[in-house]
Amino acid sequence: MTLPTSSIQAVIFDWAGTIVDFGSFxxxxxxxxxxxxxxxxxxxxxxxxxxxxxxxxxxxxxxxxxxxxxxxxxxxxxxxxxxxxxxxxxxxxxxxxxxxxxDHAEPILNVIEVVNGLKAQGIKIGSCSGYPRQVMDVLIPVAADYGYKPDCIVATDDLPQGGRPAPFMALKNVIELSVTNVAACVKVDDSAPGIYEGHNAGMWTVALLLSGNEAGLTLAEYQAADEAALNVAREKARAKLMECRPHYLIDTISNLPEVMADIERRMLAGERP
Missing domain, CATH: 1.10.150.240 (Putative phosphatase; domain 2)
Known part of the structure; x- marks a missing residue:
């Protein structure tokens, strides 16, 4: 058993455009x-x-x-x-x-390393998706073969109350993961409904600019783009995602460790989402 070294209890990730399927295609x-x-x-x-x-x-x-x-x-x-x-x-x-x-189950750049780094700190890994359970049942084992194995998975039709932007899927993760404080959770998503879900659940929220739906780049386009092209994609995504007022905006999961460190600092200073 990994002893927690972080004040953050859980990170709850979206799937397509966040963890797998660069560009959410x-x-x-x-x-x-x-x-x-x-x-x-x-x-x-x-x-x-x-x-x-x-x-x-x-x-x-x-x-x-x-x-x-x-x-x-x-x-x-x-x-x-x-x-x-x-x-x-x-x-x-x-x-x-x-x-x-x-065909779209391969983890996005550095996902496995980042997730394993969170687990090493004793942080639990939750997840929820706009996909229904029958689709998730196909995706989950393929993603696991790539090395992505969250501690909890909630599909959009698992709960009778419905999905995003309501907080129910995120809160189902909280219950299943035995989290004691929703303010010690982080919701990471590439879509506005997913960020609203995190806000409605009382969590820190992190929106992704370049790996997800709003930028709409393929992995090949992302890797081939110069900084000017990436800035255009960033601003396109930022314009949409700023409407839901995420606590943080980053390019991809690769940038999450720095955000986690800052959330940790703010929590230790007494801040809440």
């Missing part, structure tokens, strides 16, 4: 395909990215309510998207996502 590309397969409706990758972080049924509903999508949907079908339409797209989404999720 697995869900976005599948949304585009599901709209096409279910209704022969063309959805842009940018539209698919818009509500990222919500549970997938809620995500489809939010996409359908976008003015640009609603206008085209009405032009094509003579009405706005209905609950039955959402159910049909979700039904198309699920098998596509399960078939392809393993």
């Amino acid at each position: 697995a869900p976005t590309s599948i949304f585009v395909e599901a709209f096409k397969q279910g209704f022969d409706f063309t959805l842009s990758l940018e539209e698919a990215r818009g509500p990222m972080g919500l549970g997938k049924w809620d995500h489809i509903q939010a996409v359908g309510r976008m003015p640009s999508v609603d206008k085209r949907w009405n032009a094509q079908f003579g009405r706005s998207m209905t609950t039955a339409d959402i159910d049909a797209i979700y039904a198309a989404f699920m098998p596509l996502q399960k078939a392809k999720i393993a």
